[in-house]
Amino acid sequence: MKKIILFVDDEQSILSAIKRLFRKSPYNILTAGNAKDALDVIRTVPISVLVSDYTMPGETGAELLAMAKSIRPEMSRIILSGNNDQEALLQSINLGSADRFLTKPWDDSELISEVDNAMAAWEEKRYTWPDKKLLNQTSFIQMVDELISEPETTNRAVIYFGVRDFENVQQLVGIEELRNFLYEISPTLNSVESSVTLAILDDNNFCGIIKLENEAASLKQKISDLIEPFLEASALDNQKISISLDVGYCVASPETASAIDLISNALTAYQHAKSSESGNYVDYQSWMSEKKNYDRIIESNLQHALKDIEFVLHYQPKINISNNTMHGAEALIRWNSKTLGMVSPFDFIHLAERSEAINDIGHWVMNEAIRQWVEWFGQSEVQPIVSVNVSPRQLKDFSFVKRVESVLQEHSIDPSRLELEITESLMVEDIKTTLKILNDIKALGVALSIDDFGTGYSSLSYLNQLPVDTLKIDRSFIFPMMESEEKRRLVKNLIRLGHDLGIDIVAEGVEDEQQLEVLKEYGCDVIQGYFYSPPVPSGDYARLIEKFPPQVADTQDFQQVGMLKSA
Ligand code: C2E
Ligand code: CA
Ligand code: CA
Numbered sequence: 305m306k307k308i309i310l311f312v313d314d315e316q317s318i319l320s321a322i323k324r325l326f327r328k329s330p331y332n333i334l335t336a337g338n339a340k341d342a343l344d345v346i347r348t349v350p351i352s353v354l355v356s357d358y359t360m361p362g363e364t365g366a367e368l369l370a371m372a373k374s375i376r377p378e379m380s381r382i383i384l385s386g387n388n389d390q391e392a393l394l395q396s397i398n399l400g401s402a403d404r405f406l407t408k409p410w411d412d413s414e415l416i417s418e419v420d421n422a423m424a425a426w427e428e429k430r431y432t433w434p435d436k437k438l439l440n441q442t443s444f445i446q447m448v449d450e451l452i453s454e455p456e457t458t459n460r461a462v463i464y465f466g467v468r469d470f471e472n473v474q475q476l477v478g479i480e481e482l483r484n485f486l487y488e489i490s491p492t493l494n495s496v497e498s499s500v501t502l503a504i505l506d507d508n509n510f511c512g513i514i515k516l517e518n519e520a521a522s523l524k525q526k527i528s529d530l531i532e533p534f535l536e537a538s539a540l541d542n543q544k545i546s547i548s549l550d551v552g553y554c555v556a557s558p559e560t561a562s563a564i565d566l567i568s569n570a571l572t573a574y575q576h577a578k579s580s581e582s583g584n585y586v587d588y589q590s591w592m593s594e595k596k597n598y599d600r601i602i603e604s605n606l607q608h609a610l611k612d613i614e615f616v617l618h619y620q621p622k623i624n625i626s627n628n629t630m631h632g633a634e635a636l637i638r639w640n641s642k643t644l645g646m647v648s649p650f651d652f653i654h655l656a657e658r659s660e661a662i663n664d665i666g667h668w669v670m671n672e673a674i675r676q677w678v679e680w681f682g683q684s685e686v687q688p689i690v691s692v693n694v695s696p697r698q699l700k701d702f703s704f705v706k707r708v709e710s711v712l713q714e715h716s717i718d719p720s721r722l723e724l725e726i727t728e729s730l731m732v733e734d735i736k737t738t739l740k741i742l743n744d745i746k747a748l749g750v751a752l753s754i755d756d757f758g759t760g761y762s763s764l765s766y767l768n769q770l771p772v773d774t775l776k777i778d779r780s781f782i783f784p785m786m787e788s789e790e791k792r793r794l795v796k797n798l799i800r801l802g803h804d805l806g807i808d809i810v811a812e813g814v815e816d817e818q819q820l821e822v823l824k825e826y827g828c829d830v831i832q833g834y835f836y837s838p839p840v841p842s843g844d845y846a847r848l849i850e851k852f853p854p855q856v857a858d859t860q861d862f863q864q865v866g867m868l869k870s871a
């Protein structure tokens with residue numbers, strides 16, 4: 305990393321003398337004639353050591369050092385003032401801005417050795433913790449910048465990693481404990497080679513730069529050297545929490561424009577590792593950035609989609625396994641964008657979730673699904689259930705329950721005909737708040753279903769606390785069911801567990817008769833999947849109502865429907 309010293313003095317002859325003195329030093333020397341110019345340099349160049357005169361036109365040297373300290377706290381700062389300048393000494397002490405106080409005229413060898421010491425102190429301070437080889441963010445970016453501006457950059461790589469499922473782990477053990485744990489297992493100054501440096505970016509994320517001596521063959525080895533300690537110490541404090549990491553990395557190429565580019569590519573690879581099934585090493589590929597750009601295009605188009613009414617709903621029937629009648633349907637959003645064509649919910653829901661947009665989209669879905677339902681079944685004595693997906697982010701909106709209530713009133717639908725599908729991951733995140741919201745929803749008379757059951761964080765322990773009516777066994781359990789007895793047993797147990805708790809079971813993603821027969825044998829209640837029908841546009845749904853006529857409700861439900869109609 306380049307070591308740069310800035311000398312500030314209003315006397316040109318002094319600056320010239322200093323430049324001569326340091327001409328053969330390993331440092332780059334910059335100079336400025338006053339505090340204002342010096343600050344401009346400090347803001348743009350990563351200065352390691354600042355040496356300033358005290359008495360200058362404008363700000364004093366002590367004032368300059370104080371301002372410089374707030375810009376680059378890790379920089380070493382020295383005052384070089386005229387002899388007997390008591391005021392300079394006092395002010396520097398009061399401002400706490402100078403590390404050293406030297407007097408003119410200086411002794412050449414003393415000045416050189418003071419500057420060497422200041423440089424060594426700066427090296428230490430670049431690390432967030434002096435005993436650990438952990439740079440802070442600014443120093444890290446500087447270091448990467450430096451390394452990629454050298455020739456032959458193809459044997460440099462930036463690695464980005466963090467704790468998998470950080471939010472949940474942090475909830476479980478507390479942020480303090482997790483932070484201490486990560487600090488404990490971070491490399492010390494001696495534990496890794498000098499070619500490897502790590503930085504800590506925030507509570508969870510680490511970044512590292514690796515400089516290889518020769519070709520990239522040993523890159524994987526170096527990467528695992530770097531994260532090995534984190535993986536080895538994976539059980540946190542004897543608790544049953546185990547830590548795994550997601551790792552992304554990017555090898556520099558001659559086209560790598562800047563440190564920020566390289567780091568953000570490693571970050572992109574890390575994000576891919578994060579969303580993959582198993583915690584993994586992901587090597588950055590250029591299509592990942594293309595995907596990111598596509599995401600950006602989707603995000604900007606999304607803003608108009610609702611206003612321009614580009615969304616429609618498709619409906620997929622849920623069939624009662626015992627008698628082939630229609631239990632209900634799941635409303636699934638489709639986006640027919642004027643500029644992008646058909647966009648899958650997989651490609652835009654998670655983007656809408658990043659912003660407030662999901663609240664309005666979700667509200668539109670609920671309103672449209674209920675409107676449609678009343679149009680189809682409002683006059684009939686049989687009332688199947690319409691299910692709507694609710695994103696975790698919507699539930700965090702404090703006005704959510706109110707909005708549900710007003711949609712129900714607007715269409716005068718029996719609240720029990722609406723079911724909200726909520727993914728499991730949300731429920732563990734903040735169990736207390738979630739329980740309150742779910743109970744408020746239940747109080748409206750709306751049904752609740754756990755979506756994607758089995759894919760989230762271990763969940764059986766709190767299932768009995770949740771006011772849910774239905775549990776949807778995720779497609780990923782149904783799909784491999786015919787592969788082995790073991791996989792079938794898992795499904796069988798999930799069904800039994802649900803029934804023990806008085807919860808109905810829906811199996812989703814049922815595609816063939818074999819799966820259907822097994823599920824029937826296990827006592828599964830409701831089936832959703834291509835075997836019966838894929839999601840269809842509203843215009844095609846009448847055919848399905850005919851094919852699977854909804855079940856005539858039992859006496860109790862019947863009365864409710866009657867009451868609703870006469871009201
Ligand atoms: P999901 O809630 O798990 O919905 C089921 C998905 O599985 C649907 O994909 C459906 O088309 C598909 N599917 C149904 N049966 C089968 C089958 O037998 N085999 C296979 N391979 N797939 C089947 P879709 O419609 O593309 O929706 C994807 C996801 O997008 C949904 O997953 C849901 O998480 C989200 N989503 C859809 N509509 C909405 C919405 O209105 N609001 C929110 N927040 N999310 C939505
Ligand atoms: Ca769903
Ligand atoms: Ca699902």
